Amino acid sequence: MVCRWLxxxxxxxxxxxxxxxxxxxxxVGVAIWAAERVVQAxxxxxxxxxxxxxxxxxxxxxxxxxxxxxxxxxxxxxxxVHSFRHSMRDRLRAVECLSELIDRIGVGATEGVGRSYGSxxxxxxx
Numbered sequence: 016m017v018c019r020w021l022x023x024x025x026x027x028x029x030x031x032x033x034x035x036x037x038x039x040x041x042x043v044g045v046a047i048w049a050a051e052r053v054v055q056a057x058x059x060x061x062x063x064x065x066x067x068x069x070x071x072x073x074x075x076x077x078x079x080x081x082x083x084x085x086x087x088x089x090x091x092x093x094x095x096v097h098s099f100r101h102s103m104r105d106r107l108r109a110v111e112c113l114s115e116l117i118d119r120i121g122v123g124a125t126e127g128v129g130r131s132y133g134s135x136x137x138x139x140x141x
Contacts, residue, residue, distance in 0.1 A: 018043050018047075019041075019042045019050070020039045020042060021039070021040045021042055022040075023039075023040065028061075028062075029073035040120060041120065116140070
């Protein structure tokens with residue numbers, strides 16, 4: 016299986032919500048395809064989606080309304096962009112993925128200080 020990853024880091028135009036938001040997110044299958052299309056569509060831009068950036072600042076809320084409008088055609092009534100987090104967590108549970116791995120991939124957080132010890136799981140495992 017081919018796997019690549021996306022690294023989330025703070026930037027001058029967009030901070031991260033919490034420290035644990037800085038992480039490597041594995042991409043497989045159609046996610047790799049989509050990431051490659053984003054890069055190809057905006058080769059000169061530092062932004063994946065330049066239209067959602069006003070000057071040198073990312074305004075995260077600008078993307079929510081158009082994405083939710085698009086999703087209405089494809090999801091159950093009441094589904095929102097945030098629903099993807101829930102679906103992803105359900106799918107990871109269905110393959111018996113460890114809760115710690117699910118959290119590290121970025122779908123919620125487990126309580127407890129011990130989860131931040133060490134350097135985490137290797138990308139291959141994620």
